[in-house]
Amino acid sequence: MSDRWDAIVVGAGPNGLTAAATMARAGRSVLVLEAGPAIGGGTRTDEAFGAGIRRDICSAVHPTGYSSPAFDDLGVAERIDWLVPEVSVAHAYSADDGLALYRDPHRLADELGRDARSWERMVALGADLAADVLELPGMPKHPLALMRFGPTALAPIEAFVRVAFRDERTRTAFAAIAAHAGRPTTALGSTAPGLLLGMLTEAGWPVAAGGSQAIADALAAIVVEGGGSIETSHTVRDFAELPPADQVFFDVSPRALTGILGDRLPSRYRRALERYEYGGGVCKVDFLLREPIPWTGPTADALGATATFHIAADRAQIRETEAAVAHGRLPDRPWILGGEPTRIDRSRAPDGAHLAWAYCHVPAGSDVDVSGRIVAEIDRCAPGFRDVIVDRIVTTAAGFEAHNPNYIGGDINCGAATLRQLLARPVPSLRPHATPLPGVYLCSSATAPGGGVHGMCGYRAARAALNEGVVSR
Numbered sequence: 001m002s003d004r005w006d007a008i009v010v011g012a013g014p015n016g017l018t019a020a021a022t023m024a025r026a027g028r029s030v031l032v033l034e035a036g037p038a039i040g041g042g043t044r045t046d047e048a049f050g051a052g053i054r055r056d057i058c059s060a061v062h063p064t065g066y067s068s069p070a071f072d073d074l075g076v077a078e079r080i081d082w083l084v085p086e087v088s089v090a091h092a093y094s095a096d097d098g099l100a101l102y103r104d105p106h107r108l109a110d111e112l113g114r115d116a117r118s119w120e121r122m123v124a125l126g127a128d129l130a131a132d133v134l135e136l137p138g139m140p141k142h143p144l145a146l147m148r149f150g151p152t153a154l155a156p157i158e159a160f161v162r163v164a165f166r167d168e169r170t171r172t173a174f175a176a177i178a179a180h181a182g183r184p185t186t187a188l189g190s191t192a193p194g195l196l197l198g199m200l201t202e203a204g205w206p207v208a209a210g211g212s213q214a215i216a217d218a219l220a221a222i223v224v225e226g227g228g229s230i231e232t233s234h235t236v237r238d239f240a241e242l243p244p245a246d247q248v249f250f251d252v253s254p255r256a257l258t259g260i261l262g263d264r265l266p267s268r269y270r271r272a273l274e275r276y277e278y279g280g281g282v283c284k285v286d287f288l289l290r291e292p293i294p295w296t297g298p299t300a301d302a303l304g305a306t307a308t309f310h311i312a313a314d315r316a317q318i319r320e321t322e323a324a325v326a327h328g329r330l331p332d333r334p335w336i337l338g339g340e341p342t343r344i345d346r347s348r349a350p351d352g353a354h355l356a357w358a359y360c361h362v363p364a365g366s367d368v369d370v371s372g373r374i375v376a377e378i379d380r381c382a383p384g385f386r387d388v389i390v391d392r393i394v395t396t397a398a399g400f401e402a403h404n405p406n407y408i409g410g411d412i413n414c415g416a417a418t419l420r421q422l423l424a425r426p427v428p429s430l431r432p433h434a435t436p437l438p439g440v441y442l443c444s445s446a447t448a449p450g451g452g453v454h455g456m457c458g459y460r461a462a463r464a465a466l467n468e469g470v471v472s473r
Contacts, residue, residue, distance in 0.1 A: 004244040005031045007465070009458075010236050010260075011251030011444065013041020013406065014065075017219035018455030019249045019443045021074050022462035024226025031243070032223060035235040039220055041251070041404060042412065043453055045211030048393055049288045053349045054211045055393075057403065058284075058412060060339055060357060061207055061308045063088070063200040064452040065215060069131045070459030079218035081209035083344045087306035088201040090299060091173040092381035093313055098299025099173050100306070101201045108201075115170040122164050123174070123198035125149065130199040134449045134456045153192035154419065157185040158319070160194075168315065174198065175318045176310040176335060181417040181451070182280050182361045184326045185319045189419035207307045207341050211348065215453060239264060247439045247465045251458065253278075253406045253414055254426050254446050257435075266436045272427040276446065277418055280325040281397025281410020284359035285371040288391040292354050293340060294384045303382075307344045311336040311377050325361045330368060334360035336377045353390075364409030367398040406444060413451025414444055425450055433461035434468070441465055 007023040009016045012034035024030045038044060042058040049055060065071060066082055090100045102108045105124070109116035129149060132141055152160065157178045161171035175185060178194025197205075208214040220230055239261050242248060250257050254273040258265065265273075295303040303309055312318050312335035321331040338358030342348050348355055358374050371394045379385040395403065397410025406414045415421055425432060425448045432448045433441050443461035445451045 005029050006245065007031070007247045007249065008033065008242055008245040009249045009251065009443075011035075011041065011406075012039035012216070012220070012230060012232070013251050013444070014043050014215060014219065014453050014455050015443050015445060015458035016041070016249065016251030017216060017223065017458070018070050018074070019251070019458030019462040020228055021219050021222040021226070022070075022459055023465070024223045024228040025074065026466055027226075030223060030226070030228035031245070032228065032230040033234040033236055034230065034232045035405070037233050039230060039232060040213055040216035041406065043212040043216045045213035049286075049391060053288065053353055053355065055286050055355055056212045056341070056357070058400070059212050059453045060341060061205050062212070062215070062453050063197055063203070063205040064130075064134065064454040066206050067130055067200055067203050068454040068456060069134060070455040073459070074219070074222055076215070076218050076222075079221065080214050082206040083209050084204035084206040085306045085344050087302045088205040089177065089308040089310060090303045090306045091176060091310045091312070092295070092299065092303060093169065093172065094297070095381050095383055096297040097169075098297060098303060099169050100299055100302030101173070103202055103204055105202065112170060113167065115165045115167050118164050119170070122152065123195060124202060125195070125199045130196055133196055134454060149195060153195050154189050155191045156187055157190045157194065160191040161315070172312055172315045172318065173310070175315050176312055179318050179322055179335070180337065181413065182322065182325065183417055184322045185315075187419070189417070189422045192422055193417060205308050207344055209345055209347060212453070219455070236260060238262070247441065249441045249443045249458070249461055249465070251444045253408055253444060254442070255408060256405060257442055261435075261437065261440070264437060269427070269436050276426050277416040277421060278364060278408040279411040279413060279416035281362050281364045281366055281400065282359045282412055283362045283366065283368070283370045283374070283397060284357060284395045284400070285374050286393040287356040287358075287389055289354040289356055289388045290352070290390050291388050292343060293356055293378065293382045294388065295382045304343055307341060308337075308339045311338070311381050321361060325363055328363045330362055330366065330370060331360065334370065334373055334377070336360055336374055338378070362397050362410070364411060365398055365401070366410065367396050369394050369396060415446045415450065417450060422450070431464060433457070433464050439465070
């Protein structure tokens, strides 16, 4: 180990690795310390179903990663085989009804019918604007478009869809996209995630060939090629344990940061981090199937041509799910987010084997297995689904936190997407990634712009460090 490093990064999730890659590419000596046995954080892929069957443990589909300015700048896309389906997301209402959001604008217009013009005007604002959103509160390249986005993004989902769309099917499909963030549909700012993800439906919601681990591996390769070093199974419990370094980045939750830095942090900043809000959890089921999900109805082909599906009979099912979770209750009939990676990427499993995954939102810290409710909803829209299941792996909200300490209570976004935390994450500051300690930065998804595998939190922290220069400790 070097006597002194230019930069140390604690945590090898996609944000920590992006910070490390940015520093290494700038010619800095970099050490990455990861507590777990493998790098990747939310982008880990394993073979828990057996050799040659590669399931994504957490994140699986990457619209923000595919359009990430950070990944573009670092050349990550050149190291990943992105598989982009023609349908970004398909929504199943029942076994006989669904809606597909095609990448092709003409097919999308046919699908949306009387709501096509409104979708184009209010949602399909393009990947360029999405890049500006991921850079907030930085200077936008498209300020006029961002001025249109801002006020709309602050609206509750329920208010936005009633104004924007006439067809209840479109309203439900958008509500599901926006509810990825797990906020009540009546909450201020709950439309924002839907607008960001909706902008990216034309660019595409892809998977990484071979599994999400490919993203972490690509970033790690940039670090190592730049002379950096990565150590796994290295837990950091106290700041004093770190070797000397000019700058230190923490890809950890605010809770973990206060534990590591302790009284070194000014009391006012520490109290602000202690007030940081975490969201609800998720319960996820991974399925090994003998054949693909048996979708039916007029949208069956579209559901078989996408890596992402949503299931909700109507907007009320989404509203009631998120309201129950917000009040600490398990939803009786949750709406479902899911996908079938082997529809798009046959390298994930040998012939005769297929993979699917699905999850729903549950109260933070829940250790209840709700896989039965998830299976029931899929079977409602794809009759016979139960019969094609060979095996399943269930990860409860409590299980997610055990897997990844950044997922407090099973919150896979490391922080609730409240209105305050959309505007100021983790604390109100013009330098949201910098802590009050000189040369120390927080770069997890608890910082702007928040959750998702896009690396922007780490990228922005590293750029801030490079711009501010070295402050030795």
